[in-house]
Amino acid sequence: MSARVGIVVFPGSNCEHDVAWVVEQLGGNAELVWHADRDLRGVDAVVIPGGFAHGDYLRTGAIARFSPIMDAVAAHAAAGGPVVGICNGFQVLTEAHLLPGALQKNAGLKFLCETVEIRVESTSTALTNASRVGDTLNVPINHFEGNYVCDADTLAELHADERVVFRYTDNPNGSLDDIAGICNAGRNVVGLMPHPERASDRLLGSTDGVVLLESLLVAASNGALAASA
Amino acid sequence: MRFEARVEITHLPGILDPQGANVERALPALGFENVSQVKVGKSIRLVVDSADEASARAELHEMCRRLLANPVIEAYRIELTALDGDGAEPWPEAGRAERSSTVEHGDGAEPWPEAGRAERSSTVEDGAAV
Numbered sequence: 001m002s003a004r005v006g007i008v009v010f011p012g013s014n015c016e017h018d019v020a021w022v023v024e025q026l027g028g029n030a031e032l033v034w035h036a037d038r039d040l041r042g043v044d045a046v047v048i049p050g051g052f053a054h055g056d057y058l059r060t061g062a063i064a065r066f067s068p069i070m071d072a073v074a075a076h077a078a079a080g081g082p083v084v085g086i087c088n089g090f091q092v093l094t095e096a097h098l099l100p101g102a103l104q105k106n107a108g109l110k111f112l113c114e115t116v117e118i119r120v121e122s123t124s125t126a127l128t129n130a131s132r133v134g135d136t137l138n139v140p141i142n143h144f145e146g147n148y149v150c151d152a153d154t155l156a157e158l159h160a161d162e163r164v165v166f167r168y169t170d171n172p173n174g175s176l177d178d179i180a181g182i183c184n185a186g187r188n189v190v191g192l193m194p195h196p197e198r199a200s201d202r203l204l205g206s207t208d209g210v211v212l213l214e215s216l217l218v219a220a221s222n223g224a225l226a227a228s229a
Numbered sequence: 230m231r232f233e234a235r236v237e238i239t240h241l242p243g244i245l246d247p248q249g250a251n252v253e254r255a256l257p258a259l260g261f262e263n264v265s266q267v268k269v270g271k272s273i274r275l276v277v278d279s280a281d282e283a284s285a286r287a288e289l290h291e292m293c294r295r296l297l298a299n300p301v302i303e304a305y306r307i308e309l310t311a312l313d314g315d316g317a318e319p320w321p322e323a324g325r326a327e328r329s330s331t332v333e334h335g336d337g338a339e340p341w342p343e344a345g346r347a348e349r350s351s352t353v354e355d356g357a358a359v
Contacts, residue, residue, distance in 0.1 A: 058297070059299055062296065062299070094301075104302055105247050106247070107245060107247055108247070147245070149244060149245070149301070149302060150301065
Protein backbone atom coordinates (compact mmCIF):
# COMPACT_ATOMS: atom_id res chain seq x y z
CA MET A 1 0.00 0.00 0.00
CA SER A 2 1.37 3.39 -0.86
CA ALA A 3 2.35 5.78 1.87
CA ARG A 4 -0.33 8.17 3.09
CA VAL A 5 0.80 11.77 3.51
CA GLY A 6 -1.48 14.12 5.44
CA ILE A 7 -1.19 17.76 4.41
CA VAL A 8 -2.50 20.18 7.01
CA VAL A 9 -4.63 23.02 5.67
CA PHE A 10 -5.00 26.17 7.77
CA PRO A 11 -7.04 29.20 6.75
CA GLY A 12 -4.42 30.94 4.60
CA SER A 13 -2.39 27.90 3.56
CA ASN A 14 -1.71 28.08 -0.17
CA CYS A 15 0.78 25.35 -1.11
CA GLU A 16 -1.20 22.27 -0.04
CA HIS A 17 -2.29 21.30 -3.55
CA ASP A 18 1.24 21.68 -4.92
CA VAL A 19 2.54 19.29 -2.26
CA ALA A 20 -0.37 16.91 -2.85
CA TRP A 21 0.29 16.90 -6.60
CA VAL A 22 3.96 15.94 -6.14
CA VAL A 23 3.13 13.28 -3.55
CA GLU A 24 0.63 11.71 -5.97
CA GLN A 25 3.10 11.96 -8.87
CA LEU A 26 5.60 10.03 -6.77
CA GLY A 27 3.10 7.30 -6.03
CA GLY A 28 1.98 8.35 -2.57
CA ASN A 29 -1.53 9.07 -1.34
CA ALA A 30 -2.06 12.71 -0.42
CA GLU A 31 -4.82 13.61 2.01
CA LEU A 32 -5.72 17.16 2.99
CA VAL A 33 -6.40 17.53 6.71
CA TRP A 34 -8.33 20.55 7.98
CA HIS A 35 -6.65 22.40 10.84
CA ALA A 36 -9.77 22.28 13.03
CA ASP A 37 -9.83 18.48 12.94
CA ARG A 38 -8.29 16.67 15.86
CA ASP A 39 -7.48 13.43 14.10
CA LEU A 40 -4.78 12.73 11.48
CA ARG A 41 -6.75 9.65 10.35
CA GLY A 42 -3.72 7.41 10.65
CA VAL A 43 -1.56 9.01 7.94
CA ASP A 44 2.06 7.88 7.76
CA ALA A 45 3.59 11.34 7.37
CA VAL A 46 2.51 14.94 7.87
CA VAL A 47 3.37 18.00 5.81
CA ILE A 48 2.67 21.51 7.03
CA PRO A 49 2.68 23.44 3.77
CA GLY A 50 3.52 27.02 2.92
CA GLY A 51 1.17 29.97 2.97
CA PHE A 52 -0.03 32.44 5.56
CA ALA A 53 -1.71 30.34 8.23
CA HIS A 54 -4.30 32.43 10.09
CA GLY A 55 -3.07 35.43 8.14
CA ASP A 56 0.29 35.32 9.92
CA TYR A 57 -1.35 37.57 12.52
CA LEU A 58 0.74 38.43 15.57
CA ARG A 59 3.71 36.39 14.28
CA THR A 60 4.05 33.81 11.55
CA GLY A 61 2.80 30.52 12.94
CA ALA A 62 1.81 31.99 16.31
CA ILE A 63 -1.91 31.33 15.99
CA ALA A 64 -1.56 28.17 13.88
CA ARG A 65 0.29 26.56 16.74
CA PHE A 66 -2.98 26.45 18.69
CA SER A 67 -5.09 24.95 15.92
CA PRO A 68 -6.77 21.74 17.15
CA ILE A 69 -4.87 19.49 14.71
CA MET A 70 -1.53 20.52 16.20
CA ASP A 71 -1.95 18.22 19.22
CA ALA A 72 -2.20 15.27 16.84
CA VAL A 73 0.80 16.54 14.85
CA ALA A 74 2.84 16.78 18.06
CA ALA A 75 1.77 13.27 19.07
CA HIS A 76 2.68 11.93 15.62
CA ALA A 77 6.11 13.60 15.91
CA ALA A 78 6.63 12.28 19.43
CA ALA A 79 5.90 8.76 18.18
CA GLY A 80 8.67 9.15 15.58
CA GLY A 81 6.39 9.80 12.61
CA PRO A 82 7.74 12.01 9.81
CA VAL A 83 6.66 15.67 9.98
CA VAL A 84 7.88 18.22 7.47
CA GLY A 85 7.24 21.95 7.60
CA ILE A 86 7.84 23.92 4.42
CA CYS A 87 8.25 27.71 4.63
CA ASN A 88 5.24 28.84 6.71
CA GLY A 89 5.12 25.24 7.93
CA PHE A 90 8.67 25.61 9.27
CA GLN A 91 7.55 28.78 11.09
CA VAL A 92 4.59 26.89 12.56
CA LEU A 93 6.86 24.06 13.78
CA THR A 94 9.18 26.50 15.59
CA GLU A 95 6.24 28.27 17.24
CA ALA A 96 4.91 24.85 18.27
CA HIS A 97 8.31 24.03 19.80
CA LEU A 98 8.64 20.96 17.60
CA LEU A 99 11.79 22.60 16.22
CA PRO A 100 14.08 25.05 18.06
CA GLY A 101 14.74 28.67 17.19
CA ALA A 102 12.62 31.15 15.27
CA LEU A 103 12.26 32.73 11.85
CA GLN A 104 12.45 36.50 11.84
CA LYS A 105 12.22 39.11 9.10
CA ASN A 106 14.77 38.87 6.32
CA ALA A 107 17.87 40.93 7.02
CA GLY A 108 17.31 42.97 3.86
CA LEU A 109 13.69 43.70 4.85
CA LYS A 110 12.53 42.46 1.47
CA PHE A 111 10.09 39.73 0.58
CA LEU A 112 12.23 37.25 -1.35
CA CYS A 113 10.87 35.27 -4.27
CA GLU A 114 13.69 33.60 -6.16
CA THR A 115 15.39 30.29 -6.81
CA VAL A 116 18.32 29.68 -4.50
CA GLU A 117 20.92 26.97 -4.17
CA ILE A 118 20.95 24.88 -1.00
CA ARG A 119 23.38 22.18 0.07
CA VAL A 120 22.29 18.97 1.76
CA GLU A 121 24.18 18.71 5.06
CA SER A 122 22.64 15.59 6.54
CA THR A 123 20.95 12.59 4.96
CA SER A 124 19.76 10.84 8.11
CA THR A 125 16.46 12.72 8.19
CA ALA A 126 12.89 12.17 7.06
CA LEU A 127 13.39 14.61 4.17
CA THR A 128 16.88 13.76 2.88
CA ASN A 129 17.37 10.00 3.20
CA ALA A 130 17.42 9.57 -0.61
CA SER A 131 19.90 12.41 -1.21
CA ARG A 132 23.63 12.69 -0.58
CA VAL A 133 25.59 15.02 1.67
CA GLY A 134 27.00 17.82 -0.44
CA ASP A 135 24.26 17.62 -3.08
CA THR A 136 23.33 21.12 -4.20
CA LEU A 137 19.71 21.72 -5.09
CA ASN A 138 18.06 24.64 -6.86
CA VAL A 139 14.84 25.30 -5.02
CA PRO A 140 12.65 28.43 -4.83
CA ILE A 141 12.21 30.51 -1.71
CA ASN A 142 9.19 32.74 -1.19
CA HIS A 143 9.21 34.44 2.19
CA PHE A 144 9.53 37.59 4.27
CA GLU A 145 10.36 35.86 7.55
CA GLY A 146 13.02 33.31 6.68
CA ASN A 147 15.90 34.61 8.72
CA TYR A 148 16.65 31.73 11.08
CA VAL A 149 17.83 32.62 14.55
CA CYS A 150 18.47 30.71 17.77
CA ASP A 151 20.57 31.17 20.87
CA ALA A 152 24.22 30.06 21.08
CA ASP A 153 23.45 26.91 23.10
CA THR A 154 20.86 25.78 20.57
CA LEU A 155 23.23 26.41 17.68
CA ALA A 156 25.96 24.41 19.42
CA GLU A 157 23.48 21.59 19.89
CA LEU A 158 22.44 21.71 16.22
CA HIS A 159 26.10 21.51 15.21
CA ALA A 160 27.00 18.74 17.65
CA ASP A 161 24.13 16.53 16.52
CA GLU A 162 24.46 17.48 12.83
CA ARG A 163 20.92 18.78 12.82
CA VAL A 164 21.48 21.48 10.23
CA VAL A 165 19.90 19.70 7.27
CA PHE A 166 20.27 22.39 4.58
CA ARG A 167 22.47 25.46 4.17
CA TYR A 168 22.20 28.23 1.59
CA THR A 169 25.32 28.41 -0.54
CA ASP A 170 24.67 32.16 -0.92
CA ASN A 171 22.71 33.34 2.11
CA PRO A 172 19.72 35.36 0.85
CA ASN A 173 18.05 36.39 4.11
CA GLY A 174 20.61 36.72 6.90
CA SER A 175 19.94 33.31 8.43
CA LEU A 176 22.28 32.36 11.22
CA ASP A 177 25.03 30.04 9.95
CA ASP A 178 23.39 30.04 6.47
CA ILE A 179 20.72 27.70 7.84
CA ALA A 180 17.93 26.87 5.38
CA GLY A 181 16.56 23.85 7.24
CA ILE A 182 16.97 21.88 10.48
CA CYS A 183 15.64 18.75 12.11
CA ASN A 184 14.70 17.70 15.63
CA ALA A 185 16.76 15.34 17.79
CA GLY A 186 14.81 12.36 16.49
CA ARG A 187 15.50 13.49 12.87
CA ASN A 188 11.85 12.78 11.97
CA VAL A 189 10.74 16.42 12.15
CA VAL A 190 12.29 18.66 9.49
CA GLY A 191 11.64 22.30 8.69
CA LEU A 192 12.98 24.27 5.74
CA MET A 193 12.25 27.62 4.12
CA PRO A 194 12.73 26.59 0.44
CA HIS A 195 9.82 24.96 -1.40
CA PRO A 196 10.80 21.52 -2.80
CA GLU A 197 7.29 21.06 -4.23
CA ARG A 198 7.90 24.05 -6.51
CA ALA A 199 11.02 22.36 -7.92
CA SER A 200 9.39 19.13 -8.90
CA ASP A 201 8.67 19.35 -12.61
CA ARG A 202 10.70 20.48 -15.61
CA LEU A 203 7.98 22.99 -16.41
CA LEU A 204 8.80 24.70 -13.11
CA GLY A 205 12.47 25.09 -14.02
CA SER A 206 13.91 22.57 -11.59
CA THR A 207 13.28 19.02 -10.47
CA ASP A 208 15.77 19.21 -7.61
CA GLY A 209 13.02 19.09 -5.01
CA VAL A 210 11.83 15.64 -6.08
CA VAL A 211 14.53 13.78 -4.15
CA LEU A 212 13.34 15.45 -0.95
CA LEU A 213 9.71 14.45 -1.34
CA GLU A 214 10.84 10.97 -2.41
CA SER A 215 12.76 10.82 0.85
CA LEU A 216 9.61 11.76 2.72
CA LEU A 217 7.71 8.92 1.05
CA VAL A 218 10.51 6.51 2.00
CA ALA A 219 10.31 7.70 5.61
CA ALA A 220 6.52 7.44 5.51
CA SER A 221 6.69 3.88 4.13
CA ASN A 222 9.20 2.88 6.79
CA GLY A 223 6.90 4.33 9.41
CA ALA A 224 3.99 2.43 7.90
CA LEU A 225 6.00 -0.81 7.93
CA ALA A 226 7.02 -0.26 11.54
CA ALA A 227 3.42 0.36 12.50
CA SER A 228 2.14 -2.79 10.79
CA ALA A 229 4.96 -5.01 12.10
CA MET B 230 -11.06 43.94 39.48
CA ARG B 231 -10.71 45.30 35.99
CA PHE B 232 -7.39 46.38 34.55
CA GLU B 233 -6.24 47.80 31.29
CA ALA B 234 -2.97 46.32 30.11
CA ARG B 235 -0.51 47.54 27.54
CA VAL B 236 2.06 45.04 26.38
CA GLU B 237 5.09 46.36 24.52
CA ILE B 238 7.02 43.79 22.54
CA THR B 239 10.52 44.40 21.25
CA HIS B 240 13.38 42.31 19.95
CA LEU B 241 15.64 40.72 22.54
CA PRO B 242 19.07 42.32 22.83
CA GLY B 243 21.31 40.77 20.23
CA ILE B 244 18.47 39.89 17.90
CA LEU B 245 18.60 41.76 14.63
CA ASP B 246 15.91 44.44 14.34
CA PRO B 247 15.96 45.23 10.63
CA GLN B 248 13.01 47.62 10.87
CA GLY B 249 14.66 49.59 13.65
CA ALA B 250 17.92 49.69 11.72
CA ASN B 251 16.17 51.01 8.62
CA VAL B 252 14.30 53.70 10.54
CA GLU B 253 17.57 54.69 12.19
CA ARG B 254 19.15 55.10 8.77
CA ALA B 255 16.19 57.10 7.49
CA LEU B 256 15.90 59.68 10.28
CA PRO B 257 19.18 61.51 9.50
CA ALA B 258 17.79 62.16 6.03
CA LEU B 259 15.19 64.37 7.76
CA GLY B 260 17.88 66.18 9.68
CA PHE B 261 17.66 64.11 12.86
CA GLU B 262 21.33 63.31 13.23
CA ASN B 263 20.95 62.85 16.98
CA VAL B 264 19.03 59.57 16.95
CA SER B 265 20.44 56.18 17.88
CA GLN B 266 19.30 52.75 19.12
CA VAL B 267 15.96 52.80 17.30
CA LYS B 268 13.83 49.77 18.08
CA VAL B 269 10.61 48.92 16.29
CA GLY B 270 8.26 46.64 18.17
CA LYS B 271 4.57 46.22 18.66
CA SER B 272 2.03 47.25 21.21
CA ILE B 273 -0.94 45.20 22.34
CA ARG B 274 -3.73 46.53 24.52
CA LEU B 275 -6.30 44.50 26.36
CA VAL B 276 -8.66 44.64 29.30
CA VAL B 277 -8.50 41.85 31.86
CA ASP B 278 -10.77 41.02 34.76
CA SER B 279 -8.93 39.38 37.60
CA ALA B 280 -9.09 38.93 41.36
CA ASP B 281 -6.34 41.42 42.07
CA GLU B 282 -3.34 43.10 40.52
CA ALA B 283 -0.98 40.23 41.31
CA SER B 284 -3.16 37.67 39.58
CA ALA B 285 -3.75 40.01 36.63
CA ARG B 286 -0.01 40.44 36.25
CA ALA B 287 0.59 36.68 36.51
CA GLU B 288 -1.99 36.09 33.80
CA LEU B 289 -0.43 38.74 31.57
CA HIS B 290 2.97 37.08 31.96
CA GLU B 291 1.45 33.76 30.98
CA MET B 292 -0.26 35.32 27.95
CA CYS B 293 3.04 36.85 26.89
CA ARG B 294 5.00 33.64 27.33
CA ARG B 295 2.53 31.45 25.50
CA LEU B 296 1.19 33.66 22.73
CA LEU B 297 1.75 37.39 22.67
CA ALA B 298 5.55 37.22 22.50
CA ASN B 299 8.01 34.63 21.25
CA PRO B 300 10.60 34.35 24.04
CA VAL B 301 13.18 33.07 21.54
CA ILE B 302 13.42 36.46 19.86
CA GLU B 303 11.25 38.92 21.75
CA ALA B 304 11.18 40.79 25.05
CA TYR B 305 7.98 42.12 26.55
CA ARG B 306 7.00 44.84 28.95
CA ILE B 307 3.67 44.94 30.75
CA GLU B 308 2.01 48.12 31.89
CA LEU B 309 -0.99 47.50 34.11
CA THR B 310 -3.51 50.12 35.18
CA ALA B 311 -6.42 49.52 37.52
CA LEU B 312 -9.77 50.68 36.16
CA ASP B 313 -11.28 51.46 39.51
CA GLY B 314 -14.56 53.21 40.07
CA ASP B 315 -17.86 52.63 38.37
CA GLY B 316 -17.91 53.11 34.65
CA ALA B 317 -14.17 53.52 34.28
CA GLU B 318 -13.34 53.03 30.62
CA PRO B 319 -10.05 51.84 29.25
CA TRP B 320 -7.95 54.06 26.99
CA PRO B 321 -9.52 57.40 27.85
CA GLU B 322 -8.12 60.39 26.05
CA ALA B 323 -8.04 62.34 29.28
CA GLY B 324 -7.75 61.62 32.95
CA ARG B 325 -4.99 59.12 32.56
CA ALA B 326 -2.57 60.90 34.83
CA GLU B 327 -4.88 60.45 37.79
CA ARG B 328 -4.59 56.72 37.69
CA SER B 329 -1.67 54.70 38.94
CA SER B 330 0.30 52.43 36.64
CA THR B 331 2.89 49.78 37.22
CA VAL B 332 5.36 48.51 34.71
CA GLU B 333 6.92 45.09 34.79
CA HIS B 334 9.34 43.23 32.58
CA GLY B 335 9.46 39.64 31.44
CA ASP B 336 12.03 37.39 33.09
CA GLY B 337 15.48 38.28 31.88
CA ALA B 338 13.99 39.98 28.90
CA GLU B 339 14.28 43.70 29.37
CA PRO B 340 14.48 46.18 26.58
CA TRP B 341 17.09 48.84 27.16
CA PRO B 342 19.10 46.64 29.53
CA GLU B 343 22.34 48.59 29.02
CA ALA B 344 21.76 50.86 31.97
CA GLY B 345 19.96 50.32 35.24
CA ARG B 346 16.40 51.09 34.38
CA ALA B 347 15.30 51.88 37.89
CA GLU B 348 17.79 54.69 38.09
CA ARG B 349 16.28 56.47 35.15
CA SER B 350 13.10 58.43 35.23
CA SER B 351 10.43 57.64 32.70
CA THR B 352 7.02 58.97 31.96
CA VAL B 353 4.15 57.41 30.12
CA GLU B 354 2.25 59.70 27.81
CA ASP B 355 -0.49 59.15 25.33
CA GLY B 356 -0.58 60.63 21.88
CA ALA B 357 -3.34 63.12 21.17
CA ALA B 358 -5.27 60.59 19.13
CA VAL B 359 -5.30 57.11 20.59
